[in-house]
Amino acid sequence: MVKEFYLHDAWKQSKLMRILPLHVVNSIKAILFNNDREDRPIWTPDPSGDFTCKSAWRTVRSKKGTTLTGMTIWYKKLPFKVSVFMSRVLLDQVATDVAIKRFGVNIASIHWSKARCSARFDEKHMSHRFIIQQVIKMINMFIHTSFQDLHLPNMWHDTYSKIEKLSLAIHCQIFYWHKPPTGWVKLNIDGCSKGNPGSAGGGGLIRDHNGVLIGAFAEFYGDCSCNIAEAKAMRRGIKMYITNGLTNVIVEYDSAIILNLIKRTRKPPWRFNNNIEQIQTMTKHRNFVFCHTLREGNNSADKLANLGEESKIVSIFNEVVSLPLNVRASMKLEVDGIPNFRFRQKKNKFVINDSTYQ
16 A cells, blocks of 8 residues: 555655665655645546546457558548548459359449440440550549649659659758856756657756756656656756756756646646646746757757666766766757757658759
């Protein structure tokens, strides 16, 4: 029972250490109870902790796993009737001669091919050129489904030649780490999970308006999801800020989900609701400014988070010289104003012969 390890609003650390590993004990110690609140039941299949018919149905039904064939057929950009027809072909449920004869029905041949149906039943004969054109038209429909905004020539040979030269356009974004204003400090935080959920860690660092390190940390969180690791890292970083007696802090973070939870724009999932509540309590009467950045703008904290996961221990750094070389190098580049770059392929934007088509 939990009450055997919890006394006078504190965990019995010595008793926990006798039966649990250190990193588990550290995680348990971070769990605080609010004695002013009543206990409430939690419905674990739903992230909100509340019972829903949808989550109950997902729990009781037997759902088959996804397959490559299924994902290819039921592709969202394919016309629905095409997906249905392809699935019937795979299940051998198309009304062909052979399929119908299996039921002992002797009727005239029925073919899905428009050309053969017209020739057999309507006595309309189509030239091979017309049939080829219809096939090309269908192929063009599939091509335009995948490349909706791309203007392709009408001639099949020209279309084929152009598609061969297609490649997705690469978009580059530049990110700088900016020093905080005088009288402020900046706290950069990050968390990671190898597998999500999997082996997780978190890290962060505090720097003043000159970019000088005040403190840094790297921690191991055991197995958990990325969002839980992000929340734990945020809580640890804010505790470090409070311990150092600092005021006026800018928190820079690359998890928009956690920032929205802290700002109360959405309800926290029950799995890390306690972490979010602690962060909100600690920041309630203090001067915090929360800002979102992408990973490339949070490079030093990202390296510390990976260090925590790889080292499997808790590390505290009070001087730059005690940091690993890769973290020190990243900090130096950030303070000197050297940017980091983010390269991403742009959806529905292609490059042909050094020309961009959108």
